[in-house]
Amino acid sequence: TPGPGHKKLDFMVGTWNAKTTMWMDPDPKRPPMVSDGTSVHKWVLGGRYLEQRFEGTFMGGPFSGVGYTGFDNYRKKYNSTWMDTLATAGMTASGTFDAAGKVLTSTGKMDDPTTGKFTPFREKMTIVSNDEVLFEMWTAMPDGTEFKMMKIVYTRKK
Secondary structure, three states: OOOHHHHOOHHHOEEEEEEEEEOOOOOOOOOOEEEEEEEEEEEEOOOOEEEEEEEEEEOOEEEEEEEEEEEEOOOOEEEEEEEEOOOOOOEEEEEEEOOOOOEEEEEEEEEEOOOOEEEEEEEEEEEEEOOEEEEEEEEEOOOOOEEEEEEEEEEEOO
């Protein structure tokens, strides 16, 4: 049965403008790609999962994605999945909120089509206010160091 862990995600329900900044590699001389989109979040499956439907652009073309985030009452962790039009493999992650309930940090592994191996990633969702959320994602380089590959600033549509 959905409980307090699920309720912590209520703030995301609604429609959001999304400004995405994407870095393709850690070279600071290479400018990031910036794009806009819209993200709609709603509860599904009896309030067990928060569904995200994203529509926007990436590299000048259309981009769509869908994700689900839920709270596992047994493991006391948030689990998420993400699928989009850029890949045929989905992503999964698992994490927890900080003590203040403002920052959800998750880790997972994703397919790296350039190496044919799994690559670890870390993501952080920070509740800035009721009307702004910051999502950040880091990936591991072959030497094990991280670099920030994505930032999304969500602002609630009024």
